[in-house]
Amino acid sequence: MKVLLTGANGQLGRCFQDRLPPDWQIMATDTASLDITDAHWVDQVVADFQPDLIVNAAAYTAVDKAESDAVRAALINAVGPENLARAAKQVHARFIHVSTDYVFDGTSSTPYVETDNTHPLGVYGATKLEGEIAVMEVYPQSIIIRTAWVFSEYGNNFVKTMLRLARERDTLSIVDDQRGSPTYAGDIAQAIIDIATVDDARGIYHFCGDREVSWKVFTDEIISAAARLNLLKSLPVVTGISTDQYPTAARRPKHSTLSCAKIARYGIRPSNWVGALNDCMVKIA
Numbered sequence: 001m002k003v004l005l006t007g008a009n010g011q012l013g014r015c016f017q018d019r020l021p022p023d024w025q026i027m028a029t030d031t032a033s034l035d036i037t038d039a040h041w042v043d044q045v046v047a048d049f050q051p052d053l054i055v056n057a058a059a060y061t062a063v064d065k066a067e068s069d070a071v072r073a074a075l076i077n078a079v080g081p082e083n084l085a086r087a088a089k090q091v092h093a094r095f096i097h098v099s100t101d102y103v104f105d106g107t108s109s110t111p112y113v114e115t116d117n118t119h120p121l122g123v124y125g126a127t128k129l130e131g132e133i134a135v136m137e138v139y140p141q142s143i144i145i146r147t148a149w150v151f152s153e154y155g156n157n158f159v160k161t162m163l164r165l166a167r168e169r170d171t172l173s174i175v176d177d178q179r180g181s182p183t184y185a186g187d188i189a190q191a192i193i194d195i196a197t198v199d200d201a202r203g204i205y206h207f208c209g210d211r212e213v214s215w216k217v218f219t220d221e222i223i224s225a226a227a228r229l230n231l232l233k234s235l236p237v238v239t240g241i242s243t244d245q246y247p248t249a250a251r252r253p254k255h256s257t258l259s260c261a262k263i264a265r266y267g268i269r270p271s272n273w274v275g276a277l278n279d280c281m282v283k284i285a
Helices: 011-018 039-049 070-090 123-138 158-168 185-196 215-228 273-284
Strands: 002-006 025-028 053-056 094-100 143-147 171-175 203-206 237-241
Touching: 002 011, 002 039, 011 025, 011 185, 039 070, 053 070, 053 185, 070 094, 070 123, 094 123, 094 185, 123 143, 123 203, 143 185, 158 171, 158 215, 158 273, 171 215, 185 273, 215 237, 215 273
Parallel strands: 002 025, 002 053, 053 094, 094 143, 143 203, 171 237
Antiparallel strands: none
16 A cells, blocks of 8 residues: 655654554655645646555644634645545545544534534634535545544644643643543544545544543543653642633634544444543653
């Protein structure tokens, strides 16, 4: 299997490379080696490499910054995936694109399924949805995996931020009225590898953690794991606050848990994020 990977230096990209099967050949690209917003560049790289599989792990993920940087967010989250999908179609490669729970508005009281109506609240979610639509219009055989609340030992993410703040502060005030399912990037990477070998897989799939929590409860788990590993000299007091008490540039869905029932038909189970969190914390330490 020859694989072209974009976003190679991000959380998912690095975890994907860690888990690459030994008999797979990879071309791992970042923005310097492949600008996915440049259609000609994408076509040239894909034509030269002739991949069997293209995995798009590149994304504009700065949710708040996207509100004032909409053009750039749209280029990376919508135009880029469309370019990759078109190039994949030209060489008859499989294409797997990663999307987000932020395509939903968070008003559902039950986990979102793939066919639920989308209604993003901000630029980030809107551009990711534009990317989904473009990919499926250009290359309907593509696979889109929506995921949520991604963390890992790599890059910048909520787990690393909370660990840093726990070392700096005696108290932490964390939003407690937004709920979702944390997802370990390594498990997303494995899900991509697994579904890439399923011949009849196509369309949209959800993949996330197996337990729904609020950001505050997620923080509690992070602090508990850090305490078990003796990563903190003292434990901060974690207090729950409302979304209104922590205003941000972008609105976020109040409830964005995803149902993983569809992808589970292939034996791909939700991320055991609590167990993954402990392993991840060991690596961060």
